[in-house]
Amino acid sequence: MKSISLLLVVAGLFLSCASLPPLHQAHRPMSVESNQTCQGLYPLGEWQLYHTIEAKLPGRQTGFLTGLTVLSSRERSAQCVIMTLEGFVVFDARYDGQVTINRAVAPFDNHAFAQGVMADIQLIFFKPLADEISMGVLSDNVPVCRHLLPDGNVIDLVNPENNHWETRLYRSNHRVMRIVQSMIKDKLPGENLTGIADKIELTALGTSGYTLILDLVEAIPIGSEDSRIQGVE
Amino acid sequence: MDSRLFKARNWPFCLIGIITALMCLGWADSWQGLRETAATVSTVKAGFVQEKHMKILARPLISHGNFLFQAPDSLQWEYTQPVKSVLVLHKGQTRRYVDKEGVLVEDATAGLQSMQMVVQQITQWLNGRFDENPAFSAVLEPGPKIVMTPTETALARLIQRIEIELSNRPAVIESVTIYESEDSYTRLVFQNVTLNMPLDDTAFSITK
Numbered sequence: 341m342k343s344i345s346l347l348l349v350v351a352g353l354f355l356s357c358a359s360l361p362p363l364h365q366a367h368r369p370m371s372v373e374s375n376q377t378c379q380g381l382y383p384l385g386e387w388q389l390y391h392t393i394e395a396k397l398p399g400r401q402t403g404f405l406t407g408l409t410v411l412s413s414r415e416r417s418a419q420c421v422i423m424t425l426e427g428f429v430v431f432d433a434r435y436d437g438q439v440t441i442n443r444a445v446a447p448f449d450n451h452a453f454a455q456g457v458m459a460d461i462q463l464i465f466f467k468p469l470a471d472e473i474s475m476g477v478l479s480d481n482v483p484v485c486r487h488l489l490p491d492g493n494v495i496d497l498v499n500p501e502n503n504h505w506e507t508r509l510y511r512s513n514h515r516v517m518r519i520v521q522s523m524i525k526d527k528l529p530g531e532n533l534t535g536i537a538d539k540i541e542l543t544a545l546g547t548s549g550y551t552l553i554l555d556l557v558e559a560i561p562i563g564s565e566d567s568r569i570q571g572v573e
Numbered sequence: 574m575d576s577r578l579f580k581a582r583n584w585p586f587c588l589i590g591i592i593t594a595l596m597c598l599g600w601a602d603s604w605q606g607l608r609e610t611a612a613t614v615s616t617v618k619a620g621f622v623q624e625k626h627m628k629i630l631a632r633p634l635i636s637h638g639n640f641l642f643q644a645p646d647s648l649q650w651e652y653t654q655p656v657k658s659v660l661v662l663h664k665g666q667t668r669r670y671v672d673k674e675g676v677l678v679e680d681a682t683a684g685l686q687s688m689q690m691v692v693q694q695i696t697q698w699l700n701g702r703f704d705e706n707p708a709f710s711a712v713l714e715p716g717p718k719i720v721m722t723p724t725e726t727a728l729a730r731l732i733q734r735i736e737i738e739l740s741n742r743p744a745v746i747e748s749v750t751i752y753e754s755e756d757s758y759t760r761l762v763f764q765n766v767t768l769n770m771p772l773d774d775t776a777f778s779i780t781k
Contacts (some may be wrong), residue, residue: 388631392656394673402763404671404680406656410629419629425658425671426650427625427636427759428691428751443753445731562629 358515360494363476363486375475376483377499380507382467384534386412386562390535393422396551400509405430407554410562411465418461422448423497433458460552463509464520464540493517505537519543534559604704604713610735611701614744617642619766623652628756646696647777662692663777670779677779698737698746709735744768 383389393405404425411418423433431448433441435458444454465555470487478484478498485497492512499505507520522537538552618641621653625634630631638652651659657672697705704711708728709721719737723729733752745766752758 386737388629392671394671401677401681404658404669404678408627408634421627421629423625425652425656425669426660426691427623427634429627429753429757443731538585558634562631 358513360486360510360514361478361484361496363474363484364474364479375483375485375554377483377497377505378473380467380485380497380535381505381524382413382538383411383465383559384413384535386414387411387534387536388558388560388562389556390558391540391556392425394553394555396553398548398550406557409461409465411461413466416462416466416469418458418465420457420461421456431457435461444468460518460542460544463495463507463518464522464542464554468497470495516545518545534561602713602717604701604711607703607713609703611699613769614699615644615769616771616772617699617744617766617768619763621761621763624760626756626758626760641772641776642696642699642747643776644773645700646693648692648696648699648776650692650695659706659779660692661777661779662696665691668779701744703737740766742766 345483353526375429383489387410388409391407391409393492395403395405397403404564406423406425406427408421408423409418417434417436419434420431421429422527429443430445431441431454433439434452439451439454439458441451441454444450447453462515468487470488471490472488474486474488476484476486482498486499487496494510494512496508496510497505498508498562503524505522507518507522509518509520510516510518519537519542521540525538536556536559538556540552542552542554545551579635583676609626618639620637620639623636623638625636627633636652636656637654638650640651641649646662646665648662649659650661658669659677660667671680672678678777697703703713703719703721706721708725709724710724711719711721713719716740719739721735721737723732723734730770731753733754735752738747738749739745746763748760748762750758750760
């Protein structure tokens with residue numbers, strides 16, 4: 341019993357001492373605007389996105405749903421509708437600074453779930469609003485763009501290869517909470533000007549962690565092209 | 574053209590038309606008629622197009638698929654586009670499989686429970702038992718059309734009403750529209766309906 345307690349204390353100390361991966365100076369200094377890594381893979385303007393969602397939940401359960409997201413990068417607002425594969429709406433909520441649930445069927449009918457969905461949507465689709473941005477490379481020479489958020493959390497945008505971005509969200513204690521892999525398939529670098537990923541994999545870490553794999557079915561621009569260009573932050 | 578000649582030449586067609594209309598009235602003018610006609614059907618095979626309408630959509634979501642039913646309670650609801658998946662009710666068990674890069678993966682989540690209720694409801698309809706679910710009050714309207722309205726408040730929050738349009742062809746459902754609200758609904762239109770085609774035992778088994 342004593343050894344288990346000791347182990348827990350050591351584990352707790354180790355976890356509380358988690359630190360961000362060190363940022364090294366890049367060989368070629370760049371501005372945030374011209375740095376491809378800092379641009380990330382974010383839809384610009386107003387879009388209607390339709391995804392299939394494979395949800396890997398605790399207990400090795402796998403579920404399949406579809407997700408409709410109507411978003412505006414300029415307003416940083418989103419409406420999210422989750423449906424069964426047959427098209428029945430099980431969850432419908434809007435985020436425009438605060439979360440409004442329009443419809444929710446069990447087991448999706450609680451506010452914490454809605455808050456979690458909207459937090460994940462913001463992480464996936466909206467460029468971080470940072471107090472401070474620093475650029476560099478990780479120890480394996482992969483470019484990184486580090487965002488210090490107003491709440492003390494940190495988002496690292498990592499660009500390990502062309503058409504592949506990784507977003508890592510760290511708590512203020514520097515423990516990693518979410519990892520998002522965003523990928524564009526079968527396109528040449530720079531060919532996807534819309535900033536829309538074909539495949540997104542979000543992993544939530546922790547005791548009740550989960551993984552969501554989103555495959556893009558359809559992306560429809562809403563409004564004029566101007567509004568999409570103006571969507572650039 | 575002589576109108577009397579026109580009438581004389583065409584009266585057999587008019588008569589056939591009237592008889593067909595009476596037959597259709599016969600199958601869809603009462604719950605009893607619907608049940609009796611449905612009892613003559615052992616299998617149904619059809620294609621379908623599904624439109625999902627919502628206020629926020631720039632354009633509706635369109636899906637295509639195939640539908641297979643064997644009386645009394647085996648059903649296969651397959652989507653071929655844009656997402657390949659199949660929902661099967663067979664021998665009292667409901668299962669859903671999704672195509673992931675060419676491999677069928679079983680969906681084992683609790684979300685399937687609500688779909689189990691839906692597919693059981695559909696098999697009731699295909700057996701002509703539209704008026705037997707106490708959760709809905711069913712009204713047979715001209716068209717012919719059946720309008721089902723939830724009787725319980727909890728269910729009414731999810732489904733406002735269901736409209737089932739019956740074909741003039743006996744025992745055939747033309748479309749089903751499920752209204753979640755006035756501006757959010759799902760419409761399934763059935764096509765190429767084949768009745769009473771023989772099916773072998775493996776029709777409802779999924780090969781992974």
